[in-house]
Amino acid sequence: MKQSLALYVHWPFCVTKCPYCDFNSHVRATVDDSAWRDALLAELAYEAALLPGHRLTSIFFGGGTPSLMPPATVAAIIEAATSHWPSDPDLEITLEANPSSVEAGRFAGFAAAGVNRLSLGLQSLDDAALKLLGRPHDVAQGLAALDVAQKQFARVSFDLIYDRPGMTLEAWDAELARALAFDTSHISLYQLTIEPGTRFAALHARGQLVLPEPELSADLFALTRARAAAAGLLAYEVSNLARPGAEARHNIQYWTYGEYIGIGPGAHGRRLGRASERAKKPEAWRTGVEAHGHGLLTDTPLTAQERATEALVMGLRLAAGIDRSHFQARTGMALADALDARKVAGLVAAGLLEDDLPGIRLTPAGQPLVDAVLREVAR
Template sequence: MADDWRNGGFGLYVHWPFCEAKCPYCDFNSHVSKKIDQERWLAAYLSELRRSASETPGRVLNTIFFGGGTPSLMDPETVSSVIDEARALWHPSNDMEITLEANPGSVEAGRFAAYRDAGVNRISMGVQALNDDDLRRLGRIHTVAEAQAAFEIARTCFDRVSFDLIYARQHQTPEAWRAELSEALSMAVDHLSLYQLTIEDGTAFGDRYAVGKLRGLPEDDSAADMYLITQDICEAHGLPAYEVSNHARTGAESQHNLIYWRYGDYIGIGPGAHGRLTLNEEKYATETYLNPQRWLDAAERGGGEKGRTTLSLEDQASEYLMMGMRISEGLDIDRWELLAGRKLSEDTVDHLIGIKMIEHENGRLRATSDGRAVLNAVIRELLS
């Protein structure tokens, strides 16, 4: 089992925790700061890269992902130095994917060109809505026009550009979402991440919702209609769902996210970053300090990692099932049974196949379109 991670690959996630403003729906580890010492942050990132590489010598690095926060607020020189160091510490794959998340409000042509020259070859843009009123409700600091302009700039610099949209927003109807999604697909996009708005505890939206002040959220049936509309329209435009919330043309899938879903190994550095790492025939879940200043101080002392949890083979089997069932290629049954040390329940599998929630083909188990709509329930049944 020491080499199981090779089924998914090996990636690096770098978390940049700073934003220009905190969005009311966001429960990510993001913070607003007036002053950021980028040289100090770069030194901490490089130190953490070297520490991680000392544990994983000789590995081929498939992907790097700069997430946040708003990584497009990073100096291009910072991004360049992180990429150069990672390339020197591991063996870069011939087709290594290097993604940087960007917000339209922090984009300019020169900055994107500098990221490209630094080695970034894929941009993931947080557009979130193609409606100015909804952008304001979501706390976004850009307009639709700015988002469209930023997308065009990105297209001139990068072959691969994705953007995110949120649906089931306040006062949104299925008809309005259909029109908005069609507009997004007309922008020559080859990858879309499409998320239903969820109200999370601890966010500004969560606080408003708790006291009855977040009005106009769609009813469950309406939100379900929007999910089905999403599947139908994207598939008709040649961007089928390769994961529950992600749609792409063939060959444009996010290779970094596929490492997660295929249950590979990945290093997470930066405040609040998580990882999965196989060392000496054990697999570990890693986590770092959440508070940016605490992480920075700890990294400067030699380690920003908060702790590690050893994952039993049963834990690994459960995580692989939860991840693998999210993607259209599904779960490798032999691999799961090797991790779990037992077979999947034939009765459960037959029942779920019988009600058309899953299908079994060529040694793989995958959710059907109906099953994907209620995936959490399907996963619970398989795990039980």
């Protein structure tokens, strides 16, 4: 059977830059849509020439704000991708969207282009929190966009950010209950983190942005899991919850260390045992594509140890954990050789990790501590 392949398409432009965001996003007064479509298609063709004999399982339009893309550009990329590779009959095609009324008006066009899953960046159901987060929409716009999305797409997910400054258990409980009542099949619930180089990082360093204490953060995490599970949404990954069968297949390809390519500024890929990264600045990326047919900044082979470390970092985020046989097939290294056995035993004894014949996985107690566990177990 042909090896599965996921395609990520990066659209780097946003209306505004959110103060917590460290993604490769840029604000531009104008965008030459035709030139951008041609450049993305050229880079897609470059990658397709490297990867014959694969099977396309998912396409993900991320950003930035890909709902600012013309639907015709989305349609052209989908058509090109499915002509380059045979695809699954139930090919998952996701597009990230922001809830402004202008972008919501494009949803019908995206559905007609072939998008069958929309991921909506609501981020909060509280207007004061949206203002703090620098979002260009309010709650009313967000809910209107969600209503349109649920009418246009069979599969809808939305994001919320919690563990915000000043948040209480009672406030998050009420906000989460409202979110779960919308009855989507997938929700991504992220604890706010301070990322280097963001405006929030500068405010945090000056003491002008204070996050909840660790004890409250742990309580918020536990509340999130309990309320979502009661509503039928299970945490299949640390921050992602879904009804059975509604998991994001594209992201699972990442977390199980499958093959994927990324096109567009700053996009990363893992294919043929190599790590690829595109130039981040949109203008530099386009110059590269025009000159060489691609905007690659680096394209380097990965050692077995590097592949193993990456597979650990990705795989332990999944509730199912890491399967031993799959790990060795993907990395060329036995799982036991990639782990610090003494530290694994200590984490098992502490009730944070399970280690058995099928593989390893975090326990419910270990899941909120995933980053700390990874620092311990990886060689």
